[in-house]
Amino acid sequence: MDIVVLLKQVPSTESLVEISEDGTSVKTDDVKWVINPYDEFAVEEALRVKAAHNGSGSITILSVGREKAVEAIRAALAMGADRGILINDPEATHCDGLGFARILAAAIKSMPFDLIIAGQRAVDGDNFLVGSAVAEFLDIPAVNMVIKEEVADGKIKCHRTVEGGIVVIEASLPALITTQRGLNEPRYASLPGIMKAKKKPLEIKTLKDIGLDASAVGTPMTKIISLKYPPERKRAEIIEGETAADKAKALVKILHETARVV
């Protein structure tokens, strides 16, 4: 099994995100960068699939990003992936989701693969787009939000989460799946793992290296015209009362008569 994991480096979910002076981008100077949590599930699942196939084949971590994304790829290699590829190109910094997907698909086309695993979304843009778009550009099936999978006989059987439950779908390989929380518990990199990761191959490529002309990436078709913070709440009105029963009664009165939500 040759597996490709699509990985993005994102601000950690504990980070405060601040809007830049230009009003259409966010400040990234003081942000703590991590592997997108959903991509961490993808790395872990790739390791498990490979192990279930007697460790044959290889796991490639593929990312589009700037120089610092190397840290995220190294972290995935420390978990046990075999090699990393970072597409770092100034022309690749301002594309939209479909542009990223075209770059990723172009890079994947030149390598053998049976399975692609990606996060269902990156927790920065929250677009839920890139995985499906990569599959479309490679003309392979995709199953999103997978919470359990099983590879056998050239197929992958996936439990996909939907509202109110799961749907079981079988896709023929090669296929792309995206992860759902609950799929697995990502391992921590061991110290030997971290040492080994430093010697694992990690290539940094440009668009030209993967045979893609900048014009083929396409100009962004969506444009952010403004960013703002969600409406701030004032500090909660604390409901006072002699007893818990008094407080409960006062709260329900407000919810019923003032807020009109019960």
Added chain:
Amino acid sequence: MSKGVLALAEQVDGQFRKITYEAISQGRRIADDLGCGLSVAVLGSDIKKAAESLGSYGADSILVADAPELEEYMTDTYTHTIAGIVNDKNFSVIILGASSRGKDLAARLSARLNAPLAMDCVAVRLDQGKLVATRPMYGGKILSEIIFEKEPRIVAIRPNSVDIAESPRAGTVEDIPVVKGNGELVFVEKKLDTGKLELTEADVVVSGGRGMGGPDFSVIEELADLLDGAVGASRSAVDDGWRPFSDQVGQTGKVVSPNLYIACGISGAIQHVSGITSSKVIVAVNKDPEAPIFAKADYGIVGDVFEVIPLVTEEIKKIKGA
């Protein structure tokens, strides 16, 4: 007449999901603003009868693909069929719900049609002739406004974000051809808990966090039941195995927009709070008066969840009984 708006219906076992009415109602408003017609595409098996009812929500025409292979949502057949309609009829806007299935379809359609997509929108408006979509990013820490540089513009709206409005129109039914997939995707089975209300669609969500102290969420379940709401959980409650992953609310779980969100024993970590900010009213119950959740809530009670919540439940029962 300018190119029309296409809304996509979502059905499970022949029943339209609530998001269908939200997508059609919003599609009607956009069509009115653009001065064009609204079509609704309905894909399913034995679905024609149900499809006819959608005219009352503003559909000028109802495009029905009715075939056994459309009984279950499958990415390939649905994408092929809808892309076929769009290429044939040349719509300027495609609007659908950002449910699990809707997100899957929206993403694949965007790539297929090379069409710009605004995913998981909480609002859509027309500003000087331009369609502007508002969507949360960073798990709700930021709201972005997006414009589209090309047509068709695909807008996937977050459940519970826009109003449903009846607006009777002709609803002329037209059959459309089914374009099947190539067999690379096969439906095996589905396991749905039909009695369980989906968090993202619930009008009331009652969530528990670390302060629950264990997997006993019965006081929360009882209150949620009484209010026809859903039960949620913080990441730590899920990490500790007290609740299933599907209950998690927050940046790495589900983002919810109920009328009423009640946070029980939840401290208010930023990754949780970002997933609830679009709730209309937030109530927090926590023993710790310094808990950050109180800075992000509308109303708070400092107290023990196991004491306060049953009392709240009793009070609401009194109102409901009255």
